[in-house]
Amino acid sequence: MRETARVGPGRTLAGLILGALAMSIGLGAQSPQGRPQEQAPAGARPTRTYQVHGIVVTHQEMRRFDALLGSRAPRGVPFRALPGPLLIQGSLKAPGEPSPQGAPGPSPAAISPTPPLLASFPGMMDIILDNNRVIPPDTQGVAGPTHLVSLTNRGYAVLDRATGAFDIGPISLQAFWAALGTAAGQPAADPFDPKVVFDQYSGRFIVASDSGGDGAPSWVLLGISKATDPTLGWTLYAIDADATSPGTFADYPGLGLDPTSVYISDNMFNNPPLGTFTGAKFWVVDKASLLAGGAATVSEFFRAGLGASWRPAHAFGPTAVNYIVNEGWSDSRNSTHRWLRVQQFSYPGPLLADLGFIRVADYGFDALGGAPQPGCAQTIDTGDTRLLNVVLRGGQIWTTHHVDDPVRDGVGKSEVAWYQVDPALVNTAGSNTVPQQGRVSDPVRWYYYPSIAVNDAGCVALGFSGSDAGTFGSAFYTARRPIDTAGTMAPVGMLKGGVDSYYVTFSGTLNRWGDYSATELDPADGRTFWTVQEFAGQQSGGACPTNNTGRWGTWWGAFRCGCVTNADCDDGLVCNGTETCDTGTGACLAGTPIQGPGPVGDTLQASQDPATATATLTWSAIASAAIYNTYRGTIPANFLASRPSPYDHACYESGDAAGDGPTLSKDAGPPGAGTAFYYLVDGENSCGEGPLGTAPGGGFTPNTSPCPTPP
Numbered sequence: 001m002r003e004t005a006r007v008g009p010g011r012t013l014a015g016l017i018l019g020a021l022a023m024s025i026g027l028g029a030q031s032p033q034g035r036p037q038e039q040a041p042a043g044a045r046p047t048r049t050y051q052v053h054g055i056v057v058t059h060q061e062m063r064r065f066d067a068l069l070g071s072r073a074p075r076g077v078p079f080r081a082l083p084g085p086l087l088i089q090g091s092l093k094a095p096g097e098p099s100p101q102g103a104p105g106p107s108p109a110a111i112s113p114t115p116p117l118l119a120s121f122p123g124m125m126d127i128i129l130d131n132n133r134v135i136p137p138d139t140q141g142v143a144g145p146t147h148l149v150s151l152t153n154r155g156y157a158v159l160d161r162a163t164g165a166f167d168i169g170p171i172s173l174q175a176f177w178a179a180l181g182t183a184a185g186q187p188a189a190d191p192f193d194p195k196v197v198f199d200q201y202s203g204r205f206i207v208a209s210d211s212g213g214d215g216a217p218s219w220v221l222l223g224i225s226k227a228t229d230p231t232l233g234w235t236l237y238a239i240d241a242d243a244t245s246p247g248t249f250a251d252y253p254g255l256g257l258d259p260t261s262v263y264i265s266d267n268m269f270n271n272p273p274l275g276t277f278t279g280a281k282f283w284v285v286d287k288a289s290l291l292a293g294g295a296a297t298v299s300e301f302f303r304a305g306l307g308a309s310w311r312p313a314h315a316f317g318p319t320a321v322n323y324i325v326n327e328g329w330s331d332s333r334n335s336t337h338r339w340l341r342v343q344q345f346s347y348p349g350p351l352l353a354d355l356g357f358i359r360v361a362d363y364g365f366d367a368l369g370g371a372p373q374p375g376c377a378q379t380i381d382t383g384d385t386r387l388l389n390v391v392l393r394g395g396q397i398w399t400t401h402h403v404d405d406p407v408r409d410g411v412g413k414s415e416v417a418w419y420q421v422d423p424a425l426v427n428t429a430g431s432n433t434v435p436q437q438g439r440v441s442d443p444v445r446w447y448y449y450p451s452i453a454v455n456d457a458g459c460v461a462l463g464f465s466g467s468d469a470g471t472f473g474s475a476f477y478t479a480r481r482p483i484d485t486a487g488t489m490a491p492v493g494m495l496k497g498g499v500d501s502y503y504v505t506f507s508g509t510l511n512r513w514g515d516y517s518a519t520e521l522d523p524a525d526g527r528t529f530w531t532v533q534e535f536a537g538q539q540s541g542g543a544c545p546t547n548n549t550g551r552w553g554t555w556w557g558a559f560r561c562g563c564v565t566n567a568d569c570d571d572g573l574v575c576n577g578t579e580t581c582d583t584g585t586g587a588c589l590a591g592t593p594i595q596g597p598g599p600v601g602d603t604l605q606a607s608q609d610p611a612t613a614t615a616t617l618t619w620s621a622i623a624s625a626a627i628y629n630t631y632r633g634t635i636p637a638n639f640l641a642s643r644p645s646p647y648d649h650a651c652y653e654s655g656d657a658a659g660d661g662p663t664l665s666k667d668a669g670p671p672g673a674g675t676a677f678y679y680l681v682d683g684e685n686s687c688g689e690g691p692l693g694t695a696p697g698g699g700f701t702p703n704t705s706p707c708p709t710p711p
Helices: 059-069 173-180 287-292
Strands: 048-052 055-057 117-125 140-143 147-151 155-160 166-172 191-199 204-211 219-225 234-240 248-257 261-270 277-286 296-303 311-316 321-330 338-346 351-360 371-373 376-380 389-393 396-404 414-421 436-440 446-454 460-468 471-480 493-496 518-521 529-536 552-559 580-582 587-589 605-608 615-618 627-636 650-654 664-667 675-685
Touching: 048 234, 055 173, 059 166, 059 173, 117 155, 117 493, 140 191, 140 518, 140 529, 140 552, 147 191, 147 204, 147 529, 147 552, 155 173, 166 173, 173 191, 173 204, 173 219, 173 234, 191 248, 191 518, 204 248, 204 261, 219 248, 219 261, 219 287, 248 321, 248 389, 261 287, 261 311, 261 321, 277 287, 287 296, 321 389, 321 396, 338 414, 351 414, 371 446, 371 460, 371 471, 389 446, 396 446, 396 460, 414 460, 446 529, 460 518, 460 529, 471 552, 493 529, 493 552, 615 675, 627 664, 650 664, 664 675
Parallel strands: 248 311, 311 389, 414 446, 446 518
Antiparallel strands: 048 296, 055 234, 117 552, 140 147, 147 155, 155 166, 191 204, 204 219, 219 234, 248 261, 261 277, 277 296, 311 321, 321 338, 338 351, 371 376, 389 396, 396 414, 414 436, 446 460, 460 471, 471 493, 471 529, 518 529, 529 552, 580 587, 605 615, 615 664, 627 650, 627 675
C-alpha cells in the first residue's frame, strides 16, 4: 500500500528511458459498458479491452539501471485504510449465533505433527540494504523448478533453491521495472507492493506491482519471465491504471491466474485532498498474448459498491472459471457477524458475475491492536483484516487473513483465520456457511500476515508472522492433511526466530510490518510447500525505543504436510528401504535398509597351477551384484584347527580391476609353502557391500579391510 506527495498535472510516456529502452501503449476498441452487476447476474462485460506492448529486459540491464538510479532515502509505504464493515444488501437476519473461535481444538493425537523443515535459509535482509531501506517489506517469493524468485518493496533476487545462494541480486525494485521509465509520471517512477506467482500451466514466473499514486500518474506493472529459468530475462508491461478514472490511483494489488488468463486487482482511491476509496478495478490479461511476447490483450473491469481488497485466485488444474473474493461484510452496524463475497470470471468473455455471500466465523469484536514484543514498548502494526491471498483447487476456494480473537476486551489480539469456500454454496442471501474453516491461535502469542497454499494431495499450508511479550517478531508455519479433523492445523512450527526488537516508522506513526507474505507450492513435485516470511533482525544500533534502528529480514523454508499415503513418504532412495505412512498420526515410518548382495557362497572354486603357482578363482554370478570383491588372507598352518589369531585378509581385487572377467580372479603371487591362505569373494551393488559369509565359530566373518568401490 502506497501514497506519495507528488502531484503530476498530466501524463506522458517518454520514448527514452534512462537513455536506453522504449515502450508504447496502444488502445484497442473499447467494449460496451456493462450494466451494474446486480442487474446482470449472467455476467458483466469489461468496461474496455485494449492492448499494451512489452519491453524485453535482461538482468545485465537491470544492474546497469540499479547503478544509475543509486540510493534513495529510507521510506515508508503508508497504510491506506478502507471502509468497513460493509453491509449486505437488504434485510438479512444472521443465521445462527456468533461462533467463538480459539476454543481448544481436538487433542494433539487427533491432528498431524508439525511438519519438519526440508530447507531453511535467509532471504533478503534489511541490514544489507541500507542504501534503499523500505518498510514494510511486503514479503513475496515463489519456487520454480530450478530457482526461487524473491520480491520485496526493497528489491528483487533470484536464489538457488538447493542452497539459498543469490544467483541474481538483490536488485532494487525500481531497477527491476526501470526499462518502463523512471522519470516523473513514467511507469517505474515509484513502484511498490510487488507480487509474484509461478504459472504452472506455462512454466513462467509472473510478477506485478503498482506504481505512482496520490496525484501522480498511476500504473499497474506486469512482467513475465522469458522462460522457466528466470535468469534468462523478463518481458515487462505497463497498464494505465487511471486512464478511465482520472484523479484516482491504484493501491494494494492482487495477482492470480488460471489456464487462460492472468488477473490483477486493485483498490482505487481519489487523489488528495479527498483520498477516499472509490471502488475496485480488475484487469484480465489474455495469457496467450502475454506468452507470445508481443502486445498483450487486457480487459478492464470497474466495480463500485462491492467492497475493496479483492483477491483473485491462483487456480490449479483444469477450470473454465475463476474467482475473486473479499471480506468484511456484515448484516448490521456493530455486528460481529461476517461474510465473504465472491465474484466469478467466466468465458468466452471474460464476463464478471457477482455470486453473492457466504458466512464465516464471527470477528470484529475489537479493532486489531498492535502485537507486543520483548524489550520494546512499541508494538508491531498488524494492519487490518483484508484477505491476503486465494487459491482455487478442485473447485474449492481457499483463503486466509488475520482477525481479532473472539474476546471483546478492547485488546484486538490477532490470530490467523483460514477458510474453504464452496462456490456452489455462495448466494445473494448469504444463507450458507463455508464447509470448513479454522483459526491458528495461541494463549499469549499474536499471529498476523498469513498466506495459504494447497497441494495436489489436498494438504493445506500456512505461513505467517508472530510475536508476544517474550518472543521477538518471528516466522512460523503449519499445515493440515485432508484426513485431519475438520478445522484443525498441526502444531505451529517456528521457521525463523526473531533476534531483536523491531521499531521502524521513518517519520510515520505506524511500526510497519507485513503487509503480506508468501506460501506457495513447489511445481517440481506438486507436494512440497515453500514459504518466505518476515522476522525481526538484529538492530543496527541503539536499543528500542530508539526509532529506525530495527531491521527486518526474510527467511525461506520448505516442508510437506504429514503423510496421507505411502507415496507421500517415499524419498526415492532404494537402499534405505520402502518408507510407509502411519495415517493415524501422519508420520512417515522408516523402511528396512537394503543390504548389499553378500558372498558368492559355495560357488567359489579355486585351483593352482603347479608350474607357476598362480591361483585361479571362479564363481557363479549373483543376480543382485554389480561388481565382485576378492579378499586374500593367511593363517599359520599350526593354527588351522582353532584359528585363534584374528583374520588378516585384505582386499586383493576390487571389481574386475585385473581385467580377467567379472567372475574370475587370478593371484600370481600367493603365499609360499608352510602358510595356509584363503580367499573370500562377495558381491557389491549401489546399496553397499554385504557380509563376507559365516565364520567357522558362527557369526559373520569380519571385513577388516573393505575393498574400495571401483571408479
